[in-house]
Amino acid sequence: xxxLQESGPGLVKPSETLALTCNVSGDxxxxxxxxxxxxxxxxxxxxxxDIYYSGxxxxxxxxxxxxxxxxxxxxxxxxLKVISxxxxxxxxxxxxxxxxxxxxxxxxxxxxVWGPGTTVTVSS
Amino acid sequence: DIQMTxxxxxxxxxxxxxxxxxxxxxxxxxxxxxxxxVKPGKAPKLLIYAASTLQSGAPSRFGGSGxxxxxxxxxxxxxxxxxxxxxxxxxxxxxxxxxxGTEVEIK
Numbered sequence: 001x002x003x004l005q006e007s008g009p010g011l012v013k014p015s016e017t018l019a020l021t022c023n024v025s026g027d028x029x030x031x032x033x034x035x036x037x038x039x040x041x042x043x044x045x046x047x048x049x050d051i052y053y054s055g056x057x058x059x060x061x062x063x064x065x066x067x068x069x070x071x072x073x074x075x076x077x078x079x080l081k082v083i084s085x086x087x088x089x090x091x092x093x094x095x096x097x098x099x100x101x102x103x104x105x106x107x108x109x110x111x112x113v114w115g116p117g118t119t120v121t122v123s124s
Numbered sequence: 125d126i127q128m129t130x131x132x133x134x135x136x137x138x139x140x141x142x143x144x145x146x147x148x149x150x151x152x153x154x155x156x157x158x159x160x161x162v163k164p165g166k167a168p169k170l171l172i173y174a175a176s177t178l179q180s181g182a183p184s185r186f187g188g189s190g191x192x193x194x195x196x197x198x199x200x201x202x203x204x205x206x207x208x209x210x211x212x213x214x215x216x217x218x219x220x221x222x223x224x225g226t227e228v229e230i231k
Contacts, residue, residue: 004167045162045211047220060219061125094168103174109215110158110173116166 002027004095004115012089012122018082022095022115029053029071033098034078035111036069038091046091050098051078085122092117126150126214130223138231143199145226147212152192156216159188159197162225163208172197173215204230 008020022034036048049059051069059067068081078095096111127150137143147157155175162168170179172188175195185200199206207230212223 039162044224045160045168045213045222047213047222058218062219096168101173101177103177106154108156108174108177110170110179111160111168111213112170112173112179114167114169 002097002113004097004113006093006095006115006118008093008118008120010119010121012085012120013124014086014122016085018080018085018089018120020080020093020095020118020120022078022080024076024078024097029073029076029078033109034069034071035096035098036067036078036080037094037096037111038089039094039117040088040091048080048093087122090120090122092119125219126153126216126221128212128214128221128223130210130212130226132226133224134227134229136229136231137202139202139204141202143202143206143228145197145210145212145228147190147195147197147223149193149195149214149216153214153216155191156214157188157190157195158213158215159186160211160213161206161208162211168211171210199228202228202230206230 005023030053033050035050051057066083070079094117096114099112129148131146157175159172171182176188187198209225209227
């Protein structure tokens with residue numbers, strides 16, 4: 001079955017750029033949207049954005065100015081870059097697959113497979 | 125953005141109890157509502173999509189209902205492994221948004 005694994009630096013300095021990778025194993029990266037979501041300590045989940053295997057992206061407007069999501073189909077990897085990191089970006093970062101179901105004449109999306117997450121702390 | 129509000133923020137119940145979590149959207153989202161279970165250090169798990177459809181592999185004691193702006197997640201008989209935080213999420217339009225979460229504790 002498909003498995004996702006996030007990786008990257010656990011510690012980033014303020015103003016620096018965060019680069020995370022999500023490795024997808026057990027299935028092809030094609031034909032799906034791949035999402036990034038984060039959870040700051042003691043807070044809820046925040047959707048960052050997603051990317052289709054074609055390279056088409058959707059971003060949360062609250063982060064769009066600082067975020068880039070990219071995909072490498074040859075490596076089955078999805079990447080996230082966040083520039084100008086601050087303490088407010090300290091969070092567990094998850095990648096997740098978006099699946100599609102056709103029900104009652106309508107299409108429904110949900111994130112059906114998630115990675116375990118990677119903790120990123122912003123501190124000098 | 126569509127605001128999602130969950131209640132209660134936390135609850136404590138006994139094994140075997142019926143547990144209900146509410147989720148309200150700031151505008152109508154039809155049945156574009158998803159429920160997730162999140163445990164510390166583990167990959168979040170999809171429970172319910174399309175407001176009431178049980179995800180393959182999710183225990184049948186989980187059920188979802190509602191449409192428009194008001195939705196409910198029900199655990200028919202609480203089990204020890206249900207200790208977790210539960211989030212609703214709207215998939216009606218971007219940006220996808222989540223409720224603030226409901227922490228379920230076992231008495």
